[in-house]
Amino acid sequence: MLSLFEFFSRSKKLRAAGVLGMNARNYNVISKNNRRNLYPLVDDKVKTKTLANSIDINTPKMIGVIEHQYEVGDFMKIVANHAEFVVKPAHGSQGKGVLVIKNYADNVFTTASGKKLGFKEVYQHISNILSGLYSLGGQYDVALIEELVHFSDAFQNFSYQGIPDVRVIVYKGYPAMAMMRLATKESEGRANLHQGAVGVGLDMRTGRAINAVSHNMPIGIHPDTNADLMTLQVPFWREHLLIGAQAYEMTGLGYLGADIVLDKNRGPMMLELNARPGLAIQIANGKGLRNSLKKIDKRYPRGLSAQERVDYVLNNG
Amino acid sequence: MKQFFTIRHILCLFLLAAVIFAGVATYYKIEYWGFSFKPHERTDVWTVDAHISFEPTGEPIEVSLSTPRIGDEYKILSEDAVAAGYEVEKDDKNHRMIMKSKALKEKQDVYYRIMLYDNEDTIGKVRDHKKPKVQEITYVDEQEKVMVKELWKLADKVEGSSSAEKIIKLLNQEVPEPEVDSFLPVHKNQKIMAEKIIYLLAAKKIPARIVRGVKLGEKRRAVPADLMLEVYEGSKWMIYNINTGTVGLPKDFVVFQRGGVSLLDVAGGTHSQVRFSVIKSVVSSFKMAGRRAKYENSHLFDYTIYNLPMHEQNTLKWLMIFPLGILLVVLMRNVIGISTMGTFTPMLVAMSLVKTGFFPGLICFGLIILLGLLIRTWLTKLNLLLVPRISAVVIFVILIMQILTIIGYQFDFKIAASAVFFPIIITAWIIERACITWEEEGAKNATKQIITTSIVAVVTYMVISSDYIRHIMFAFNEWNFVILIIVMLLGTYTGYRLTELKRFAPLMKDK
Numbered sequence: 001m002l003s004l005f006e007f008f009s010r011s012k013k014l015r016a017a018g019v020l021g022m023n024a025r026n027y028n029v030i031s032k033n034n035r036r037n038l039y040p041l042v043d044d045k046v047k048t049k050t051l052a053n054s055i056d057i058n059t060p061k062m063i064g065v066i067e068h069q070y071e072v073g074d075f076m077k078i079v080a081n082h083a084e085f086v087v088k089p090a091h092g093s094q095g096k097g098v099l100v101i102k103n104y105a106d107n108v109f110t111t112a113s114g115k116k117l118g119f120k121e122v123y124q125h126i127s128n129i130l131s132g133l134y135s136l137g138g139q140y141d142v143a144l145i146e147e148l149v150h151f152s153d154a155f156q157n158f159s160y161q162g163i164p165d166v167r168v169i170v171y172k173g174y175p176a177m178a179m180m181r182l183a184t185k186e187s188e189g190r191a192n193l194h195q196g197a198v199g200v201g202l203d204m205r206t207g208r209a210i211n212a213v214s215h216n217m218p219i220g221i222h223p224d225t226n227a228d229l230m231t232l233q234v235p236f237w238r239e240h241l242l243i244g245a246q247a248y249e250m251t252g253l254g255y256l257g258a259d260i261v262l263d264k265n266r267g268p269m270m271l272e273l274n275a276r277p278g279l280a281i282q283i284a285n286g287k288g289l290r291n292s293l294k295k296i297d298k299r300y301p302r303g304l305s306a307q308e309r310v311d312y313v314l315n316n317g
Numbered sequence: 318m319k320q321f322f323t324i325r326h327i328l329c330l331f332l333l334a335a336v337i338f339a340g341v342a343t344y345y346k347i348e349y350w351g352f353s354f355k356p357h358e359r360t361d362v363w364t365v366d367a368h369i370s371f372e373p374t375g376e377p378i379e380v381s382l383s384t385p386r387i388g389d390e391y392k393i394l395s396e397d398a399v400a401a402g403y404e405v406e407k408d409d410k411n412h413r414m415i416m417k418s419k420a421l422k423e424k425q426d427v428y429y430r431i432m433l434y435d436n437e438d439t440i441g442k443v444r445d446h447k448k449p450k451v452q453e454i455t456y457v458d459e460q461e462k463v464m465v466k467e468l469w470k471l472a473d474k475v476e477g478s479s480s481a482e483k484i485i486k487l488l489n490q491e492v493p494e495p496e497v498d499s500f501l502p503v504h505k506n507q508k509i510m511a512e513k514i515i516y517l518l519a520a521k522k523i524p525a526r527i528v529r530g531v532k533l534g535e536k537r538r539a540v541p542a543d544l545m546l547e548v549y550e551g552s553k554w555m556i557y558n559i560n561t562g563t564v565g566l567p568k569d570f571v572v573f574q575r576g577g578v579s580l581l582d583v584a585g586g587t588h589s590q591v592r593f594s595v596i597k598s599v600v601s602s603f604k605m606a607g608r609r610a611k612y613e614n615s616h617l618f619d620y621t622i623y624n625l626p627m628h629e630q631n632t633l634k635w636l637m638i639f640p641l642g643i644l645l646v647v648l649m650r651n652v653i654g655i656s657t658m659g660t661f662t663p664m665l666v667a668m669s670l671v672k673t674g675f676f677p678g679l680i681c682f683g684l685i686i687l688l689g690l691l692i693r694t695w696l697t698k699l700n701l702l703l704v705p706r707i708s709a710v711v712i713f714v715i716l717i718m719q720i721l722t723i724i725g726y727q728f729d730f731k732i733a734a735s736a737v738f739f740p741i742i743i744t745a746w747i748i749e750r751a752c753i754t755w756e757e758e759g760a761k762n763a764t765k766q767i768i769t770t771s772i773v774a775v776v777t778y779m780v781i782s783s784d785y786i787r788h789i790m791f792a793f794n795e796w797n798f799v800i801l802i803i804v805m806l807l808g809t810y811t812g813y814r815l816t817e818l819k820r821f822a823p824l825m826k827d828k
Contacts, residue, residue: 007815007818010813010818010825011812011813011818013825014813014817014818014821014824014825015813017821017824017825019813019817019821019824021811021812021813021814021817021821022654022814022817023651023810023811023812023813023814024811024812024813027808027809027810027811028811096757124700127702128702128703131702131703131704132703133703133753195758213823216820216822216823217823218823282821282824283820283821283823283824286823286824287824288824
């Protein structure tokens, strides 16, 4: 059993490292920077997408939305001209309920993992989404059908199935910390660190890997593809940061996490935003978030545009 | 300088105020209402009836009875007089109950009733410590003077720690000395004995007085007042048993009268006598608290939960333990950092365990969850929509509970019979969540979640199953204010959670 003394001495060490704890994040950061009424903007992916598109932020194109049970029958009409697409719950989190269809032909849907589904099964999946199976708190949800992202060749060897994405923490409009999340066999194509995905901390100026972890422990190579993680370099780094910075003006949230994917043809795209981004990014980066937030609070200038803020980070971060 | 009055400062002030309030209220309840920290506290309550009877002489009647004092050996729960047609009056200064009436003809019976309970703090201590006057002894003749001297000579040979003890023992010897025999009258009673002892003590200039009262005991009916002797030694009155010389007030003796004043005065009546009856009853401390408050004219008690009907009290007793359970949940989540299935689920399961008993409850609950999971896995194949599916699970849980209860009753399985105490909806949600976690994050994560939830429930159970803690939370419910403020203060806790120390261990830096 941990003694009280040890608790305090370890807490002190974490504080020295500038680690942001869950309680401090909720109390000092989220409750002070994120107004509750702004949450629906990011919790509903359809709203986020519409809002992003209105200020010319790139997102995967929306194919259609199914809001009610009786509309499920229209699904075939909606996807008629699409051979590949993604079905996801608008209020989902952590990749729950996301169905990736790699190929659709002759009424057979082939998923990312190669499983073949019939219409009935896809229909059932959409019904589950609508009844709120995957949504936060279990309330009724809508199903969003959007274009499949073709992730850039730059990450070809870094991810085992799934789509690698970049998570940028944006504090008061300034990108504060970033990591890349790479799916593994264990995470079953999902990009969540607690499910076994690899987290790679990224340098804020260059987008180069500085540290990598799997299950909280530092690693050097991808466990499934054996790619050297330290050679990872995110192309279009400025554009990635810019999407994050623009999300601040777009939502008004002082503390947010932007998930960005890099499409082969269309460049960096905003996948979703999060008003309560997790703290695992600190482990991936091997450093605490508190110091970065403090620096932004104390030294970074106010009143700059998104472009200017990104430039400031690229030059001073 | 930072903001002076932060939320935390204000809450700390509130906490201080709440602690002071709870402390004062607790003190008040213990001191004035007799509440105790111990559960199931019961107090012996003695009802003493003084039955006064006399024959009127045809003049206006005034009966005056000496009564026990408040704050003496016993505390008074209630006292009143039963005397139809009499004007009853309490003389608090002299501690007498006075009953007046116009002239009457027939034989009169009036009653004085007092309810007493132990006041263990003051037992054996006599408060009146003023030095009394010694009455000058007047000997009948020279012969008696010699006899007294002889008696004291004999008394000095008797074992005893004081003159009073020696002389009492001398006079009560089984085979009396010839001197004692000739000193005492042939027909002796308690009163004569007491008077003789006082007389002998006066010869040595030791003040002494008679004490009248009632020995408390079961089945004492219509007995005359018991006598004891009080002797002034050193600087205080010591009380002696007239027959044995034992010093100290017995635990079961209630003093009605002491010294020169009479026990009973009846003006306008003859052949007066007083007989005492004693009844013992055992009363719960909550019930007694109400009577005490009434006696002391405190209306505060009427507005407490202890004045409610028993059924409501039991419900509230159950509710009063919730704040403590909630505090535990907050500690587990925000300070330790354990995540469970549903915020208050472990607490509700723990509450059920209190009702069912630990092992039977745990086994039964495990059985319900297991059966529920099997059924839920089968439901998965049917591809039902969310709300109908969870509803089906709820109904299945109810059916499982029914079957277990019937089996438990028929075969006298205590374990199965406890099924009915578990919250149905909560149980159904545990099954549903476990199943979804199983499908999405694997069996390992699902089992892990069930186990952590159970551990938190068991820990909560450990705390709230204690009779002491439940009693204290009910009897001293003002501490719930303190818990409330602590919970609010924890809402401003921004330190690390215990589990985060491990989670972020790779980031730790030595200074």
